Amino acid sequence: MTEPIDDLLRGPLVIVNLGLRGFAESLEAQADDVVQVDWLPPAGGDAEMIDLLDKLL
Amino acid sequence: MDIKQRITEANEEVVRRLTSGLPVLVDIAPAGEVIPGMEGKMITHSGPPIEWSRMCGAQQGSVIGSVIYEGWAETPEDARALLDGGEIHLEPNHSHSTVGPMAGTISPSAPVWVVENRTFGNRAFCRQVEPRQQFGDYSPDALDGLRRWRDLFAPTLREALLHLGGVELDPIIIQALQMGDELHNRHSASSSLFANQMAIGIAKAGVPLDRALPTLGHLAGHNLLFLGLAMAAGKAITDPARGVESSSVVIAMCRNGTEFGIQVSGLGDEWFVAPAPVVEGLYLPGFTSSDAGLDMGDSAITETVGWGGFALGGAPGILALVGGTPEDALGYTREMRGITTAKHPTHRMPALGFEGTSVGIDIRKVVQTDVSPIIDTAIAHREAGHPIIGAGMVRAPMECFKGALRAFGRRYTP
Numbered sequence: 001m002t003e004p005i006d007d008l009l010r011g012p013l014v015i016v017n018l019g020l021r022g023f024a025e026s027l028e029a030q031a032d033d034v035v036q037v038d039w040l041p042p043a044g045g046d047a048e049m050i051d052l053l054d055k056l057l
Numbered sequence: 058m059d060i061k062q063r064i065t066e067a068n069e070e071v072v073r074r075l076t077s078g079l080p081v082l083v084d085i086a087p088a089g090e091v092i093p094g095m096e097g098k099m100i101t102h103s104g105p106p107i108e109w110s111r112m113c114g115a116q117q118g119s120v121i122g123s124v125i126y127e128g129w130a131e132t133p134e135d136a137r138a139l140l141d142g143g144e145i146h147l148e149p150n151h152s153h154s155t156v157g158p159m160a161g162t163i164s165p166s167a168p169v170w171v172v173e174n175r176t177f178g179n180r181a182f183c184r185q186v187e188p189r190q191q192f193g194d195y196s197p198d199a200l201d202g203l204r205r206w207r208d209l210f211a212p213t214l215r216e217a218l219l220h221l222g223g224v225e226l227d228p229i230i231i232q233a234l235q236m237g238d239e240l241h242n243r244h245s246a247s248s249s250l251f252a253n254q255m256a257i258g259i260a261k262a263g264v265p266l267d268r269a270l271p272t273l274g275h276l277a278g279h280n281l282l283f284l285g286l287a288m289a290a291g292k293a294i295t296d297p298a299r300g301v302e303s304s305s306v307v308i309a310m311c312r313n314g315t316e317f318g319i320q321v322s323g324l325g326d327e328w329f330v331a332p333a334p335v336v337e338g339l340y341l342p343g344f345t346s347s348d349a350g351l352d353m354g355d356s357a358i359t360e361t362v363g364w365g366g367f368a369l370g371g372a373p374g375i376l377a378l379v380g381g382t383p384e385d386a387l388g389y390t391r392e393m394r395g396i397t398t399a400k401h402p403t404h405r406m407p408a409l410g411f412e413g414t415s416v417g418i419d420i421r422k423v424v425q426t427d428v429s430p431i432i433d434t435a436i437a438h439r440e441a442g443h444p445i446i447g448a449g450m451v452r453a454p455m456e457c458f459k460g461a462l463r464a465f466g467r468r469y470t471p
Contacts, residue, residue, distance in 0.1 A: 044427040049459060052466045056060060056305070057421040 060303070060469055064323075064421075067304035071322050072399045072417040074298040075306075075362060079175040080226040080290035085215040087207075089165030092153050092182050098129055099146040103161025103355040104313025105328040106149050109140045113314030113333075115350045118193030118441025119160030120147070126190075126200050127164045133195055151309055151320070154296060155182040156288045156355035159191040159437055160314070167203065168211035172226065172289035174297060181292035183355075185211070186284045189444040192437040199444070213272040217258030224254050226290045227403075229283070234364075234414070235407055239372035240287045241356060241365030242379065242433050242448060247283035252276035284356065291358035298322055305465055306398060307418040310361050310430065310453055314353035314437065319457045321420055324468065329461040331454035336436050338449015339380050350439040352451045357432050363401055363414035366431035366450065367393045371406030378448045379433045389431045390415070396422040396430065420465065423458040 014033045017024040024034040043049035058066075089095050100123045102116060112120065117140075124136035124145060139145055150157050157163050161184070169182045184191070185206050189199035218224065229250045236246035255276055259269050276282060295308045304322035311318055318328040333351035340346070359365040369375065370390030373383045390409060394400075398417030405411045423429055429452045436447035 040427065042425045042427075046424075046459070049424050049462065052462055052470075053421060053425050055470050056064065056462070056466065057425060 063303040064305055064469075067301050067323060068306050068398050068417060068419060071298045071301050071304045071306040071308070074177070074301075075294060075416050076399070076401050076403075077176050078294035078297065080172045080293045081175050082170060082218060082224045082226055082286060082289075083173045083180075084171035085168050085211050085218060086171055087165065088163050088167050088169045088182065088184075091169065091171055091180075092155055092163070094148075094153050095163075095165055097146060098127075098144065099148065099165065100124070101148050101150045101153055101155055101157065101161070101163045102313060103150060103157050103159065103353060104311045105316055105318030105330050106152075107147075107313045107315055109143075109145075109147060111315055113350050113353065114440040115193030115353060115437035115443070116160040116162075116314050118195050118443070119162040119190055120145070121441065122190040122193075122195035122200055122203075123162045123164040123167075125195060126203050127166060136195075149311075149313075150355055151311060152326075153182070154180065154292065156292045156311070156358050157184045157191070158186050158284060158288065158356045159354040159435060160193060161355050162191065166207060168207055168215070170285050170289045172286065172293045173223075174293040177297035179293060179296050181289050181296060183285045183289035183292065186279075186281045192435075192443060192445045193441050194444045195442060209268060210272050210275050213259065213264055213268045214255060216264055217255050217262045220262035221254070221258040224251070226286060230287070230290065231403055231405070233283070234368060234371060234404055237372050237374050239365055239368040239375055239433070241284070241359040242281070242435065243372050243375040244281050244283040244287070245374070247287065248276075248280055251283050251286065287364065288356055288358050291362045291364070294362050295358065300325065303469060305420050307361060307420060310357040310418075310432075311355045312352045312357065314350050317352060317454050317457055319420075319453070319461060321461050321465065324461060324464055327464065329457045329464065331456035331460070334451050334454055336434055336447075336449040336451045337380070338436050338447045339378070340436070340447035341445070344438075344446040348438055348446055350437045352432075352434060353437055354434065356434065357430075357453070360430055360432050361418065363397070363404060363416040366433045367397075368404075368406055368414050369431070369433060371408045373408075375433060379450055381450065392428055393431065395426050396428055420458045420461045423455070424462050427455070429453045429455050429458065
């Protein structure tokens with residue numbers, strides 16, 4: 001009996017990358033299909049601003 | 058009601074006020090007669106408050122020009138001595154319901170555009186736009202330009218305007234946005250539309266030809282004629298949106314060449330400032346970026362109400378002046394959607410499917426997205442004594458918005 005995860009990994013993969021584009025580029029170099037999500041951390045990653053925004057937005 | 062809901066409702070009210078203003082040009086009059094609080098030897102200037110010694114070269118040059126123009130000194134040296142001695146009172150335009158382009162200097166005898174917001178009954182004021190003294194040029198030729206405005210063009214236009222009973226500006230603004238203006242540095246359509254109305258007024262008022270013809274020539278040849286009117290309209294539109302409790306919407310953005318400042322509706326009259334940024338632009342022959350001063354002028358009131366850089370996608374002709382591609386311009390306009398509250402119901406851009414301009418800059422969205430307002434602007438020299446040297450694009454400093462958000466948090470969260 002095979003697990004669903006085995007079926008997934010046996011077939012062609014489409015990889016979704018969230019974050020540093022370098023991860024996506026290294027996978028693309030290995031001929032994998034990669035979708036790079038257009039995302040940046042809120043407030044440029046400024047922790048003080050993120051805390052304020054959690055309260056106000 | 059929690060704070061997030063209160064902010065949402067307050068911002069909706071601010072946007073209602075911003076989008077329902079109806080600016081009407083009602084007079085062209087000496088500043089000292091109409092601007093509230095303009096008294097004695099006072100010169101108002103662009104940007105947040107700043108003392109004489111900290112003003113940039115171009116703003117100092119423009120103030121020197123105003124001092125000589127008013128007859129308070131005969132030479133630049135004498136003017137500097139008066140200013141060094143604190144004998145000329147300097148205050149920000151924004152504290153007087155007023156705005157001014159570039160250095161923004163306004164002195165008592167200078168005729169200003171008087172614009173009334175018919176929806177709310179308030180008035181706002183802006184000086185004429187010209188390419189020399191407002192950039193820091195205090196040469197005799199530059200000051201002759203101010204005198205010609207004071208003695209010939211302004212009185213003639215006033216006569217025509219009063220005969221017409223005022224000119225509604227919103228129909229011109231709506232039409233100009235559909236004719237490829239963005240209403241900050243491209244005013245080809247708006248200036249022509251305004252000139253058409255004033256020409257009729259001049260004829261109806263029976264102005265003698267010796268004044269009518271040169272004034273008509275001034276109207277026909279001044280591509281930025283309407284900028285002063287758009288700025289006064291922007292100020293008249295934003296002032297009634299001040300002081301809405303819990304609102305995080307920006308109601309003023311301006312620069313004095315030393316600092317960039319913003320004000321927020323729910324934070325009273327406090328300024329949130331950061332060093333004025335460098336403008337990326339194109340230069341007139343003979344000048345380079347090494348000559349350039351930093352960002353300057355109250356004209357970002359146009360972006361504050363959704364024009365200028367925010368409407369650049371609908372005005373590709375401006376790119377010849379400020380640089381960039383039509384794709385860049387569309388990108389800027391779409392990007393501004395992410396930091397604003399609403400689309401204007403009547404200020405529409407054909408190139409964007411007749412969508413309305415973006416209004417209601419929200420400091421929370423600016424900080425969250427790390428995208429600050431884009432502004433197209435002219436460039437002054439870093440030293441006193443020069444006319445315009447270029448134009449380009451600039452971003453409002455993020456630190457202004459972070460500072461405002463900190464103050465907002467202190468005021469509105471436990």
